[in-house]
Amino acid sequence: MNMDYAGSKSDATSALRFDNRFVRALPGDPVPDNVPRAVRKALYTRVAPTPVAAPRLLAWSDELGAQLGIARPEPEGPMADVFAGNRLLPGMEPYAARYGGHQFGHWAGQLGDGRAITLAELIAADGTRQELQLKGAGRTPYSRTADGRAVLRSSLREFLCSEAMHWLGVPTTRALSLAATGEPVVRDMFYDGNPEPEPGAVVCRVAPTFVRFGNFQILAATKEFDELKQLAEHVMREHFPGIGSVEDWFREICRRTGLLMADWMRLGFVHGVMNTDNMSILGLTIDYGPYGWLEGYDLAWTPNTTDAEGRRYCYGNQPHIAQWNLARLAEALAPLVPKTEPLGEGLALYAETFTRAWSKALAAKLGLSALDQPGDEELVTDLFELLASAETDFTLFFRNLADPTVDSLRVAYYGEDLPRERLQAWLARYAARAKDEAGRVERMHAVNPKYVFRNYLAQQAIDALAAGDASVLERLMRVLRTPYDEQPAESDLAARRPEWARNRPGCSALSCSS
Ligand code: AMP
Numbered sequence: 399m400n401m402d403y404a405g406s407k408s409d410a411t412s413a414l415r416f417d418n419r420f421v422r423a424l425p426g427d428p429v430p431d432n433v434p435r436a437v438r439k440a441l442y443t444r445v446a447p448t449p450v451a452a453p454r455l456l457a458w459s460d461e462l463g464a465q466l467g468i469a470r471p472e473p474e475g476p477m478a479d480v481f482a483g484n485r486l487l488p489g490m491e492p493y494a495a496r497y498g499g500h501q502f503g504h505w506a507g508q509l510g511d512g513r514a515i516t517l518a519e520l521i522a523a524d525g526t527r528q529e530l531q532l533k534g535a536g537r538t539p540y541s542r543t544a545d546g547r548a549v550l551r552s553s554l555r556e557f558l559c560s561e562a563m564h565w566l567g568v569p570t571t572r573a574l575s576l577a578a579t580g581e582p583v584v585r586d587m588f589y590d591g592n593p594e595p596e597p598g599a600v601v602c603r604v605a606p607t608f609v610r611f612g613n614f615q616i617l618a619a620t621k622e623f624d625e626l627k628q629l630a631e632h633v634m635r636e637h638f639p640g641i642g643s644v645e646d647w648f649r650e651i652c653r654r655t656g657l658l659m660a661d662w663m664r665l666g667f668v669h670g671v672m673n674t675d676n677m678s679i680l681g682l683t684i685d686y687g688p689y690g691w692l693e694g695y696d697l698a699w700t701p702n703t704t705d706a707e708g709r710r711y712c713y714g715n716q717p718h719i720a721q722w723n724l725a726r727l728a729e730a731l732a733p734l735v736p737k738t739e740p741l742g743e744g745l746a747l748y749a750e751t752f753t754r755a756w757s758k759a760l761a762a763k764l765g766l767s768a769l770d771q772p773g774d775e776e777l778v779t780d781l782f783e784l785l786a787s788a789e790t791d792f793t794l795f796f797r798n799l800a801d802p803t804v805d806s807l808r809v810a811y812y813g814e815d816l817p818r819e820r821l822q823a824w825l826a827r828y829a830a831r832a833k834d835e836a837g838r839v840e841r842m843h844a845v846n847p848k849y850v851f852r853n854y855l856a857q858q859a860i861d862a863l864a865a866g867d868a869s870v871l872e873r874l875m876r877v878l879r880t881p882y883d884e885q886p887a888e889s890d891l892a893a894r895r896p897e898w899a900r901n902r903p904g905c906s907a908l909s910c911s912s
Pocket residue numbers: 509510511512513514540541542544545546547548671675676685687912
């Protein structure tokens with residue numbers, strides 16, 4: 399426990415150094431009122447978090463805290479107050495960012511940080527600069543008709559999944575803290591006209607910047623080209639050192655996004671709401687909402703019930719949607735370049751990068767150094783047909799393929815009847831192909847995790863925490879920290895989704911309500 403600041407005035411927090419480049423360098427909203435409205439000629443509005451009734455720290459990421467130089471706070475106290483939005487530290491300059499976006503393929507106009515408030519840019523202990531942002535911190539001019547708050551269930555999901563993604567080696571925004579507000583938040587979880595009060599919470603998210611594709615889109619849409627140029631130059635200068643032109647910068651965004659999609663696909667991660675306002679300019683996974691992890695392999699699967707009909711953001715569509723989103727970003731950046739052809743080349747680079755990274759990931763998932771032998775393509779195609787032919791757990795199948803026998807793969811099947819003959823035949827081909835691969839199992843274990851943050855596990859942590867028990871959450875944080883390790887004592891957390899969880903809300907599919 400941190401004794402540095404507790405009860406003392408010259409506490410550890412006063413040692414934190416902030417350098418708020420975004421608000422210092424860029425034009426802010428001249429209107430001070432915190433009322434919903436269309437903001438013009440500005441990239442953000444200064445707004446402070448709205449204090450909550452009873453702040454209490456529920457969870458903390460020690461590893462991230464150490465990286466930042468912030469000690470774990472007492473559950474109730476001055477620092478817990480900061481992470482619930484009840485207190486600002488000297489040097490913090492809170493703001494909500496202005497952005498727009500395409501939602502489900504349609505231009506939605508101004509969106510903006512409707513419940514997220516950046517407190518400051520911290521000069522972290524490791525020398526990096528990191529934005530500290532509270533999600534669920536109250537209304538801003540971008541809240542439209544909503545309340546600016548977040549419920550505990552979605553906050554826990556964002557907190558833990560951000561960290562789990564980082565531990566899996568995937569670029570992501572991070573999460574430092576989860577705080578209860580002591581205030582109810584009313585949500586119609588099932589969209590059936592029965593809103594219910596739920597416990598509220600605030601997550602402190604951390605990233606070098608939370609700028610999204612949509613921050614550029616809104617400025618292009620309203621023809622605020624000076625502001626567009628300023629934002630682009632700022633982001634390039636502060637976050638893409640060494641890159642001198644918008645064309646090269648866009649190529650780099652495309653490249654990073656291609657690598658990110660290969661990571662999501664390799665892990666069976668489905669974001670659920672890949673609107674352009676949920677696409678990070680840094681190529682990070684951002685905005686954890688109704689996401690999920692493939693359990694039964696199915697290209698058309700989405701955890702987001704709001705998208706159940708169109709399936710725009712289903713597992714198999716993600717690489718295509720990322721490119722569509724990049725094309726919208728290219729349109730927004732077009733006013734900044736003399737010719738748009740280089741932006742088109744960026745989109746082509748995205749496709750190349752993704753294709754190459756995905757092929758490399760598939761090879762590694764199979765323990766092969768490359769998919770470069772005659773017959774490899776067929777081996778992979780046939781594998782995915784096999785996986786789709788009976789409900790097969792994506793994570794367990796690849797993890798257990800290290801020992802390629804029907805017996806070891808039995809646990810990956812949800813039904814009683816496995817496609818035994820087909821599986822046997824494919825395994826024989828695989829064994830012949832893989833027999834001379836040195837380091838096969840190590841290669842597989844480095845990309846095929848044993849533990850992912852399955853939705854039913856999230857729900858178990860939520861249920862326990864709602865009953866005052868943080869042990870499930872804490873155990874998950876510990877185990878998910880090394881997801882590629884066997885950790886035999888924790889194997890129950892690697893189990894395929896139990897049948898009770900198949901149709902329970904939150905355990906497989908979720909609504910957007912959060
Ligand atoms: P999301 O679907 O979470 O990416 O959010 C889309 C837009 O809705 C963003 O502008 C969010 O800030 C806003 N939003 C979502 N939930 C709330 C809320 N409870 N209060 C205010 N704004 C919200």
